[in-house]
Amino acid sequence: MKKQLKTITSILLFGIFIFMGISSGEDIKKSGDxxxxxxxxxxxxGSTYSLDAYHQIQFKSANRxxxxxxPLNCGGEGNWSQSGDKIILGPNDSACESTMxxxxxxxxx
Amino acid sequence: xxxxxxxxxxxxxxxxxLILGLGxxxxxxxxxxxxxxxxxxxxxxxxxxWMRTYTLQLGKFLPEWFLYSLPDALWMISLGTxxxxxWKNEPxxxxxxxxxxxxxxxxTWEIAQGMKFINxxxxxxxxxxxxxVTAIIxxxxxxxxxxxxx
Numbered sequence: 001m002k003k004q005l006k007t008i009t010s011i012l013l014f015g016i017f018i019f020m021g022i023s024s025g026e027d028i029k030k031s032g033d034x035x036x037x038x039x040x041x042x043x044x045x046g047s048t049y050s051l052d053a054y055h056q057i058q059f060k061s062a063n064r065x066x067x068x069x070x071p072l073n074c075g076g077e078g079n080w081s082q083s084g085d086k087i088i089l090g091p092n093d094s095a096c097e098s099t100m101x102x103x104x105x106x107x108x109x
Numbered sequence: 110x111x112x113x114x115x116x117x118x119x120x121x122x123x124x125x126x127l128i129l130g131l132g133x134x135x136x137x138x139x140x141x142x143x144x145x146x147x148x149x150x151x152x153x154x155x156x157x158x159w160m161r162t163y164t165l166q167l168g169k170f171l172p173e174w175f176l177y178s179l180p181d182a183l184w185m186i187s188l189g190t191x192x193x194x195x196w197k198n199e200p201x202x203x204x205x206x207x208x209x210x211x212x213x214x215x216x217t218w219e220i221a222q223g224m225k226f227i228n229x230x231x232x233x234x235x236x237x238x239x240x241x242v243t244a245i246i247x248x249x250x251x252x253x254x255x256x257x258x259x
Contacts, residue, residue, distance in 0.1 A: 003199070003203075006195050006196060006199070009195055010192055010195060010196070010207055013188060013191050013192065013195075014188070014210065014214065017184065017187075017188045017214075018214065020144075020184065021184065021218060022143070023142075023143045023144040023147075024134065024142060024143070024144055024180070024181075024184075063162060063165065063166055079162035079163065079166075080162060081140075081158060081161055081162040081165065082140070083140045083146075083149045083154070083158050084140065084146065084149075084150075086158075088155070088158045088159060088162065090159055090162045105155060105158075
């Protein structure tokens with residue numbers, strides 16, 4: 001590589017890495033469980049919400065949810081997380097097909 | 110072909126460190142980070158978020174230095190290795206000049222955080238990791254065979 005090209009590449013790299021450093025900012029806090037801190041802002045742990053006409057969902061903890069559907073009397077548990085305004089429900093272990101299909105991305109009204 | 114091989118050799122090691130550091134960010138850190146916010150809104154965001162439901166739980170058992178200081182150190186060593194690989198076949202003073210900039214940027218960055226000039230949290234463990242990486246860079250410089258200065 002020519003010296004001039006190396007100099008330009010190096011300057012570009014410093015720029016890219018400084019930009020990456022800036023992009024790593026805006027963390028909520030440096031200690032504790034960052035996920036549960038975000039979650040508390042939107043969801044009340046322990047509260048039950050209506051997902052649709054049949055399904056009720058309870059956020060048991062910062063990462064576990066419990067889902068129940070009345071007509072068929074079946075429920076299940078799964079993992080959940082939050083990304084900005086979106087709630088992501090992971091797969092649950094319900095025996096009912098419609099309840100299993102609940103996994104996905106939701107927004108809170 | 111030879112140029113291609115040289116290019117791969119130049120980027121292989123630093124990219125490895127960079128991926129490791131970014132991996133810690135994506136799987137174990139808050140979704141409120143600028144980088145994670147952007148990434149989780151991309152096409153693969155849903156799958157990543159789904160994986161994060163598991164990895165964030167694992168993150169609770171990992172030490173703080175792993176989650177908060179190691180990615181910074183990997184960022185620094187990646188940049189340092191990039192610069193080293195680019196300049197290693199040049200005269201000693203060129204390599205020294207460019208190599209010293211990486212620790213200066215990293216340490217200035219941390220100090221600026223401490224003085225509230227830029228966003229972020231000052232942490233002595235970060236400084237310790239930066240010094241460790243500086244030692245690695247110095248070791249690399251010492252073991253490099255230099256071109257003769259003309």
